[in-house]
Amino acid sequence: MTDTTAGGDVRLSGISKTYGNSFTAVHPLDLTVPQGSFFALLGASGCGKTTTLRMIAGLEDPTTGTVLLGDxxxxxxxxxxxxxxxxxxxYALFPHLSIHENVAFGLRRRGIRSVKKPVGDMLDLVQLGDLAQRRPHQxxxxxxxxxxxxxALINHPQVLLLDEPLGALDLKLRRQMQLELKRIQTEVGITFVHVTHDQEEAMTMADTxxxxxxGRVEQLGAPAELYENPRTTFVANFLGTSNLIQAEVVSVGGGTVEVTAPGATLRLPAERCATTPAVGGALLVGVRPEKISLTHADDADTVAAGRNRVTGTIADAGFIGVSTQYVIDSPVCPELEVYAQNIERDPRLTPGAAVILHWNPDHTFGLDAAQSPSAGTVGATATATATAGETVEATP
Incomplete structure:
Protein backbone atom coordinates (compact mmCIF):
# COMPACT_ATOMS: atom_id res chain seq x y z
CA MET A 1 0.00 0.00 0.00
CA THR A 2 3.02 2.25 0.46
CA ASP A 3 3.12 5.17 -1.97
CA THR A 4 5.93 7.61 -1.42
CA THR A 5 6.59 8.46 -5.06
CA ALA A 6 5.51 12.06 -4.48
CA GLY A 7 7.41 12.27 -1.21
CA GLY A 8 9.68 14.72 0.47
CA ASP A 9 10.07 16.28 3.86
CA VAL A 10 7.69 18.88 5.24
CA ARG A 11 9.83 21.96 5.85
CA LEU A 12 8.71 25.09 7.66
CA SER A 13 11.19 27.93 7.22
CA GLY A 14 10.91 31.03 9.41
CA ILE A 15 7.18 30.46 9.68
CA SER A 16 5.18 32.60 12.11
CA LYS A 17 1.63 33.77 12.72
CA THR A 18 0.62 37.08 14.30
CA TYR A 19 -2.96 38.28 14.73
CA GLY A 20 -3.25 42.06 14.61
CA ASN A 21 -0.49 43.93 16.40
CA SER A 22 -0.75 42.26 19.77
CA PHE A 23 -0.89 38.46 19.67
CA THR A 24 1.73 36.12 18.21
CA ALA A 25 0.40 32.57 18.02
CA VAL A 26 3.56 31.11 16.47
CA HIS A 27 6.97 32.75 16.73
CA PRO A 28 9.42 32.37 13.81
CA LEU A 29 10.04 28.66 13.54
CA ASP A 30 12.17 26.36 11.40
CA LEU A 31 10.95 22.77 11.51
CA THR A 32 11.63 19.71 9.36
CA VAL A 33 9.30 16.69 9.39
CA PRO A 34 10.98 13.72 7.65
CA GLN A 35 9.13 11.97 4.85
CA GLY A 36 7.24 8.90 5.99
CA SER A 37 7.45 9.70 9.70
CA PHE A 38 4.74 9.93 12.36
CA PHE A 39 5.31 13.37 13.84
CA ALA A 40 3.44 14.91 16.78
CA LEU A 41 3.00 18.54 17.76
CA LEU A 42 2.30 18.37 21.49
CA GLY A 43 1.28 21.14 23.83
CA ALA A 44 -1.40 22.73 25.95
CA SER A 45 -4.26 24.80 24.53
CA GLY A 46 -3.03 28.05 23.03
CA CYS A 47 0.58 26.92 22.48
CA GLY A 48 0.42 27.33 18.69
CA LYS A 49 0.30 23.70 17.61
CA THR A 50 -3.04 23.85 15.76
CA THR A 51 -2.08 27.16 14.12
CA THR A 52 1.11 25.51 12.86
CA LEU A 53 -0.90 22.60 11.48
CA ARG A 54 -3.36 24.94 9.77
CA MET A 55 -0.49 26.79 8.09
CA ILE A 56 0.74 23.48 6.66
CA ALA A 57 -2.81 22.75 5.45
CA GLY A 58 -3.24 26.22 3.91
CA LEU A 59 -6.11 27.06 6.24
CA GLU A 60 -4.06 29.90 7.77
CA ASP A 61 -1.71 32.24 5.90
CA PRO A 62 1.65 32.60 7.66
CA THR A 63 2.69 36.11 8.63
CA THR A 64 6.28 35.26 7.69
CA GLY A 65 8.12 32.27 6.29
CA THR A 66 7.48 29.47 3.82
CA VAL A 67 5.93 26.00 3.76
CA LEU A 68 7.65 23.44 1.55
CA LEU A 69 6.52 19.92 0.74
CA GLY A 70 9.59 18.28 -0.66
CA ASP A 71 11.12 20.87 -2.99
CA TYR A 91 -14.87 13.56 11.66
CA ALA A 92 -17.12 15.65 9.32
CA LEU A 93 -18.67 12.59 7.66
CA PHE A 94 -21.68 12.97 5.38
CA PRO A 95 -24.59 11.51 7.42
CA HIS A 96 -26.78 10.77 4.36
CA LEU A 97 -24.09 8.73 2.57
CA SER A 98 -22.98 5.17 3.19
CA ILE A 99 -19.48 4.50 4.51
CA HIS A 100 -18.49 3.38 0.99
CA GLU A 101 -19.72 6.63 -0.53
CA ASN A 102 -18.11 8.74 2.20
CA VAL A 103 -14.74 7.24 1.35
CA ALA A 104 -15.41 7.44 -2.41
CA PHE A 105 -16.35 11.13 -2.24
CA GLY A 106 -12.86 12.46 -2.97
CA LEU A 107 -12.37 10.11 -5.93
CA ARG A 108 -15.73 10.99 -7.47
CA ARG A 109 -15.00 14.68 -7.02
CA ARG A 110 -11.84 14.18 -9.11
CA GLY A 111 -13.89 12.52 -11.85
CA ILE A 112 -12.72 8.95 -11.15
CA ARG A 113 -15.51 6.55 -12.06
CA SER A 114 -14.03 3.21 -11.05
CA VAL A 115 -14.02 3.53 -7.27
CA LYS A 116 -15.07 0.08 -6.04
CA LYS A 117 -11.59 -1.46 -5.71
CA PRO A 118 -9.72 1.54 -4.23
CA VAL A 119 -12.53 2.17 -1.75
CA GLY A 120 -12.65 -1.51 -0.85
CA ASP A 121 -8.89 -1.61 -0.35
CA MET A 122 -8.99 1.47 1.86
CA LEU A 123 -11.85 0.13 3.98
CA ASP A 124 -9.94 -3.12 4.39
CA LEU A 125 -6.91 -1.11 5.53
CA VAL A 126 -8.96 0.45 8.34
CA GLN A 127 -10.68 -2.92 9.00
CA LEU A 128 -14.18 -1.76 8.06
CA GLY A 129 -14.71 -3.65 4.80
CA ASP A 130 -17.78 -5.49 6.11
CA LEU A 131 -19.48 -2.23 7.16
CA ALA A 132 -19.30 -0.46 3.79
CA GLN A 133 -23.07 -0.04 3.38
CA ARG A 134 -23.78 1.34 6.83
CA ARG A 135 -24.37 5.01 7.57
CA PRO A 136 -22.14 6.98 9.96
CA HIS A 137 -24.72 7.03 12.77
CA GLN A 138 -24.65 3.22 12.80
CA ALA A 152 -8.46 11.34 3.84
CA LEU A 153 -6.04 8.67 2.60
CA ILE A 154 -7.98 7.59 -0.50
CA ASN A 155 -6.41 10.38 -2.58
CA HIS A 156 -2.89 9.35 -1.48
CA PRO A 157 -1.89 12.72 -0.03
CA GLN A 158 1.76 13.47 0.55
CA VAL A 159 0.96 14.43 4.13
CA LEU A 160 -1.95 13.54 6.42
CA LEU A 161 -2.67 16.13 9.10
CA LEU A 162 -4.57 15.04 12.22
CA ASP A 163 -6.01 17.76 14.46
CA GLU A 164 -6.86 16.26 17.88
CA PRO A 165 -8.46 13.30 16.05
CA LEU A 166 -9.10 11.20 19.16
CA GLY A 167 -10.32 13.94 21.48
CA ALA A 168 -13.98 12.91 21.35
CA LEU A 169 -13.36 9.25 22.25
CA ASP A 170 -13.45 7.67 25.69
CA LEU A 171 -10.16 6.54 27.26
CA LYS A 172 -10.31 2.85 26.32
CA LEU A 173 -11.33 3.54 22.72
CA ARG A 174 -8.75 6.31 22.43
CA ARG A 175 -5.98 3.89 23.37
CA GLN A 176 -7.21 1.36 20.82
CA MET A 177 -7.26 4.03 18.12
CA GLN A 178 -3.72 5.13 19.00
CA LEU A 179 -2.50 1.67 18.03
CA GLU A 180 -4.74 1.62 14.95
CA LEU A 181 -3.46 4.94 13.63
CA LYS A 182 0.15 3.85 14.14
CA ARG A 183 -0.54 0.60 12.29
CA ILE A 184 -2.20 2.46 9.40
CA GLN A 185 0.65 4.96 9.14
CA THR A 186 3.21 2.17 9.07
CA GLU A 187 1.32 0.35 6.30
CA VAL A 188 0.74 3.34 4.01
CA GLY A 189 4.12 5.01 4.62
CA ILE A 190 2.65 8.52 4.35
CA THR A 191 3.86 11.35 6.57
CA PHE A 192 1.47 11.90 9.49
CA VAL A 193 1.55 15.18 11.41
CA HIS A 194 -0.56 14.84 14.52
CA VAL A 195 -1.65 17.66 16.86
CA THR A 196 -2.56 16.70 20.42
CA HIS A 197 -2.53 17.96 24.00
CA ASP A 198 -2.39 14.36 25.29
CA GLN A 199 1.16 13.38 26.27
CA GLU A 200 0.46 9.64 26.30
CA GLU A 201 -1.13 9.84 22.86
CA ALA A 202 1.90 11.60 21.37
CA MET A 203 4.39 9.27 23.00
CA THR A 204 2.47 6.12 22.01
CA MET A 205 2.19 6.93 18.31
CA ALA A 206 4.88 9.36 17.22
CA ASP A 207 8.43 8.67 16.05
CA THR A 208 9.27 12.28 16.87
CA GLY A 215 4.27 29.61 20.23
CA ARG A 216 7.72 28.00 20.13
CA VAL A 217 9.15 24.49 20.06
CA GLU A 218 10.47 23.88 23.57
CA GLN A 219 12.17 20.57 22.75
CA LEU A 220 12.09 18.07 19.91
CA GLY A 221 13.09 14.42 19.86
CA ALA A 222 12.07 10.79 20.20
CA PRO A 223 9.48 10.21 22.96
CA ALA A 224 11.89 8.28 25.21
CA GLU A 225 14.58 10.95 24.82
CA LEU A 226 12.17 13.75 25.77
CA TYR A 227 10.95 11.84 28.80
CA GLU A 228 14.32 10.68 30.08
CA ASN A 229 16.30 13.82 29.22
CA PRO A 230 14.08 16.91 29.40
CA ARG A 231 15.98 20.12 28.70
CA THR A 232 13.58 22.52 30.42
CA THR A 233 11.30 22.43 33.44
CA PHE A 234 8.30 22.82 31.13
CA VAL A 235 9.12 19.58 29.29
CA ALA A 236 10.00 17.80 32.55
CA ASN A 237 6.60 18.65 34.01
CA PHE A 238 4.43 18.52 30.90
CA LEU A 239 5.61 15.03 29.89
CA GLY A 240 4.56 13.08 32.94
CA THR A 241 5.58 14.13 36.45
CA SER A 242 8.98 15.21 37.75
CA ASN A 243 10.31 15.86 41.23
CA LEU A 244 12.47 18.99 40.99
CA ILE A 245 14.81 19.71 43.90
CA GLN A 246 16.60 23.01 44.43
CA ALA A 247 20.28 22.21 45.01
CA GLU A 248 23.77 23.70 45.05
CA VAL A 249 26.66 22.22 43.07
CA VAL A 250 29.57 21.19 45.33
CA SER A 251 31.78 19.31 42.86
CA VAL A 252 32.10 18.48 39.17
CA GLY A 253 34.49 15.82 37.89
CA GLY A 254 34.85 12.35 36.44
CA GLY A 255 31.56 12.72 34.58
CA THR A 256 29.66 13.20 37.86
CA VAL A 257 28.06 16.24 39.45
CA GLU A 258 27.57 16.31 43.21
CA VAL A 259 25.03 18.63 44.78
CA THR A 260 23.66 19.40 48.21
CA ALA A 261 20.06 20.01 49.17
CA PRO A 262 18.60 20.40 52.66
CA GLY A 263 19.50 17.21 54.51
CA ALA A 264 20.93 15.36 51.49
CA THR A 265 23.86 14.99 49.15
CA LEU A 266 22.94 13.80 45.65
CA ARG A 267 24.86 12.77 42.54
CA LEU A 268 23.96 12.79 38.85
CA PRO A 269 25.73 12.24 35.50
CA ALA A 270 27.19 15.44 34.04
CA GLU A 271 25.87 14.40 30.62
CA ARG A 272 22.32 14.57 31.95
CA CYS A 273 22.61 18.26 32.84
CA ALA A 274 20.83 20.60 30.43
CA THR A 275 23.05 23.43 31.64
CA THR A 276 26.76 23.55 32.43
CA PRO A 277 27.08 23.02 36.21
CA ALA A 278 29.50 25.24 38.12
CA VAL A 279 30.71 24.74 41.67
CA GLY A 280 28.74 27.04 43.96
CA GLY A 281 26.01 27.48 41.38
CA ALA A 282 22.38 26.47 41.66
CA LEU A 283 20.90 23.45 39.87
CA LEU A 284 17.43 21.95 39.69
CA VAL A 285 17.85 18.22 40.24
CA GLY A 286 15.07 16.07 38.76
CA VAL A 287 13.94 12.49 39.18
CA ARG A 288 10.78 10.79 37.90
CA PRO A 289 8.40 9.34 40.57
CA GLU A 290 8.60 5.78 39.21
CA LYS A 291 12.41 5.78 39.47
CA ILE A 292 12.29 6.17 43.26
CA SER A 293 12.12 3.27 45.73
CA LEU A 294 10.48 3.68 49.12
CA THR A 295 11.81 1.96 52.24
CA HIS A 296 10.48 2.22 55.78
CA ALA A 297 12.91 4.10 58.05
CA ASP A 298 13.26 1.01 60.27
CA ASP A 299 14.92 -0.75 57.30
CA ALA A 300 17.30 2.08 56.40
CA ASP A 301 20.33 -0.24 56.65
CA THR A 302 19.00 -2.33 53.74
CA VAL A 303 19.39 0.53 51.24
CA ALA A 304 22.35 -0.24 48.97
CA ALA A 305 25.39 2.03 49.13
CA GLY A 306 25.89 4.48 46.29
CA ARG A 307 22.23 5.32 45.77
CA ASN A 308 20.83 8.81 46.07
CA ARG A 309 18.79 8.95 49.25
CA VAL A 310 16.63 11.43 51.12
CA THR A 311 14.46 11.12 54.20
CA GLY A 312 10.84 12.03 54.57
CA THR A 313 7.40 11.29 55.96
CA ILE A 314 4.46 9.93 53.98
CA ALA A 315 1.86 12.71 53.73
CA ASP A 316 -0.60 10.88 51.49
CA ALA A 317 -1.03 7.57 49.66
CA GLY A 318 -3.41 6.72 46.84
CA PHE A 319 -4.06 3.20 45.54
CA ILE A 320 -4.70 3.25 41.76
CA GLY A 321 -4.52 -0.46 40.91
CA VAL A 322 -1.18 -1.09 39.19
CA SER A 323 0.62 1.25 41.59
CA THR A 324 0.33 3.26 44.75
CA GLN A 325 1.10 6.96 44.46
CA TYR A 326 2.75 8.47 47.51
CA VAL A 327 3.27 12.11 48.43
CA ILE A 328 6.27 12.55 50.73
CA ASP A 329 7.04 15.51 52.96
CA SER A 330 10.83 15.82 52.87
CA PRO A 331 13.42 18.44 53.88
CA VAL A 332 14.61 18.57 50.25
CA CYS A 333 11.14 19.22 48.85
CA PRO A 334 7.71 19.61 50.48
CA GLU A 335 5.82 17.28 48.13
CA LEU A 336 7.95 14.56 46.56
CA GLU A 337 5.96 12.06 44.51
CA VAL A 338 6.74 8.34 44.38
CA TYR A 339 4.97 5.73 42.25
CA ALA A 340 5.44 2.19 43.59
CA GLN A 341 4.18 -0.88 41.73
CA ASN A 342 1.82 -3.00 43.77
CA ILE A 343 3.90 -6.18 43.79
CA GLU A 344 4.77 -6.71 47.45
CA ARG A 345 3.26 -3.81 49.35
CA ASP A 346 4.73 -2.97 52.73
CA PRO A 347 1.74 -2.47 55.09
CA ARG A 348 3.83 -0.01 57.14
CA LEU A 349 3.93 2.49 54.26
CA THR A 350 0.95 4.56 55.35
CA PRO A 351 0.52 8.30 56.01
CA GLY A 352 2.69 9.39 58.91
CA ALA A 353 5.37 6.73 58.38
CA ALA A 354 9.02 7.80 58.29
CA VAL A 355 10.66 6.60 55.07
CA ILE A 356 13.85 6.60 53.02
CA LEU A 357 13.53 7.55 49.33
CA HIS A 358 16.37 6.17 47.23
CA TRP A 359 17.24 5.81 43.55
CA ASN A 360 20.03 5.16 41.09
CA PRO A 361 22.03 8.39 40.52
CA ASP A 362 21.99 7.62 36.77
CA HIS A 363 18.24 8.25 36.81
CA THR A 364 18.76 11.85 37.89
CA PHE A 365 18.82 14.84 35.54
CA GLY A 366 19.80 18.49 36.02
CA LEU A 367 18.09 21.66 34.76
CA ASP A 368 18.81 25.37 34.80
CA ALA A 369 17.71 26.67 38.22
CA ALA A 370 16.73 30.04 36.72
CA GLN A 371 13.56 28.41 35.35
CA SER A 372 10.31 28.12 37.26
CA PRO A 373 10.07 24.65 38.85
CA SER A 374 6.31 24.74 38.24
CA ALA A 375 6.45 25.47 34.47
CA GLY A 376 4.38 22.92 32.58
CA THR A 377 2.29 21.86 35.57
CA VAL A 378 -1.49 22.21 35.64
CA GLY A 379 -2.43 25.83 36.23
CA ALA A 380 1.06 27.19 35.61
CA THR A 381 1.37 30.13 33.23
CA ALA A 382 2.98 29.07 29.95
CA THR A 383 6.45 30.46 29.44
CA ALA A 384 8.66 30.18 26.43
CA THR A 385 12.28 29.20 26.97
CA ALA A 386 13.25 28.38 23.40
CA THR A 387 15.00 31.06 21.39
CA ALA A 388 12.95 32.94 18.80
CA GLY A 389 13.83 31.69 15.35
CA GLU A 390 15.46 28.57 16.76
CA THR A 391 16.01 25.83 14.20
CA VAL A 392 14.82 22.37 15.16
CA GLU A 393 15.08 19.42 12.85
CA ALA A 394 13.67 15.96 13.31
CA THR A 395 15.53 12.94 12.07
CA PRO A 396 13.94 9.61 11.17
Missing part, protein backbone atom coordinates in the same frame (compact mmCIF):
# COMPACT_ATOMS: atom_id res chain seq x y z
CA UNK A 72 7.78 22.50 -3.72
CA UNK A 73 6.91 25.85 -2.13
CA UNK A 74 3.20 25.63 -1.31
CA UNK A 75 2.97 28.75 0.87
CA UNK A 76 0.68 30.62 -1.54
CA UNK A 77 -1.38 27.60 -2.67
CA UNK A 78 -4.99 27.24 -1.45
CA UNK A 79 -5.81 24.11 0.60
CA UNK A 80 -7.39 22.16 -2.27
CA UNK A 81 -4.24 22.50 -4.39
CA UNK A 82 -1.89 21.14 -1.73
CA UNK A 83 -1.09 17.39 -1.57
CA UNK A 84 -2.37 17.40 1.99
CA UNK A 85 -5.52 16.10 3.68
CA UNK A 86 -6.74 16.83 7.20
CA UNK A 87 -8.68 14.72 9.71
CA UNK A 88 -10.50 16.74 12.36
CA UNK A 89 -11.84 15.77 15.76
CA UNK A 90 -15.42 16.16 14.48
CA UNK A 139 -20.92 3.16 13.70
CA UNK A 140 -19.09 3.71 16.96
CA UNK A 141 -16.92 6.77 17.48
CA UNK A 142 -13.77 4.80 16.78
CA UNK A 143 -15.21 3.34 13.59
CA UNK A 144 -16.27 6.80 12.40
CA UNK A 145 -12.75 8.03 13.04
CA UNK A 146 -11.34 5.23 10.88
CA UNK A 147 -13.77 6.17 8.09
CA UNK A 148 -12.50 9.75 8.30
CA UNK A 149 -8.91 8.49 8.01
CA UNK A 150 -9.81 6.26 5.05
CA UNK A 151 -11.53 9.16 3.28
CA UNK A 209 7.53 14.75 19.18
CA UNK A 210 7.83 18.54 19.15
CA UNK A 211 6.76 19.94 22.52
CA UNK A 212 5.32 23.43 21.96
CA UNK A 213 4.99 26.18 24.53
CA UNK A 214 4.12 29.82 24.03
Missing amino acids: RDVTSLPPHKRPVNTVFQS LSGGQQQRVAVAR VAVMNG
